[in-house]
Amino acid sequence: MADFTEALKASGEYSLADVRLELTDDLAIFHARLCGPVNTKVWARAWISDDSQTLSEAATDELTAGDIISLAVTIPSNLLSDGTGVAAMRIESAPLQTEHVLTKPLRFQHGRLLEPD
Numbered sequence: 001m002a003d004f005t006e007a008l009k010a011s012g013e014y015s016l017a018d019v020r021l022e023l024t025d026d027l028a029i030f031h032a033r034l035c036g037p038v039n040t041k042v043w044a045r046a047w048i049s050d051d052s053q054t055l056s057e058a059a060t061d062e063l064t065a066g067d068i069i070s071l072a073v074t075i076p077s078n079l080l081s082d083g084t085g086v087a088a089m090r091i092e093s094a095p096l097q098t099e100h101v102l103t104k105p106l107r108f109q110h111g112r113l114l115e116p117d
Helices: 077-084
Strands: 005-008 015-023 027-035 039-051 054-060 066-072 082-094 098-109
Touching: 005 027, 005 054, 005 077, 015 098, 027 039, 039 066, 054 066, 077 082
Parallel strands: none
Antiparallel strands: 005 098, 015 027, 027 066, 039 054, 039 082, 082 098
């Protein structure tokens, strides 16, 4: 699958690294390392959206910069049947204080992920 692209460039001190997406029958599992100043607190969110709204989301509790995480997000059934969407992940320096966002397009047909065009 194609790499993630930056929807919001890293702020400088905070960023996501080693991001990858694992797909099961109905889950998108986001894996990443949360980068920031040593011993600072960070938060992360991952979601699946379509053109108009967030369809499914997961978030962490408070973590420490340097932690490696996995967040599981349910893939909505309407997207799995025949649909397109976006997988996205962000790091926050405080709750809802976004510092870096990465996205990846998703396209499903009959429950199967298709490679991007």
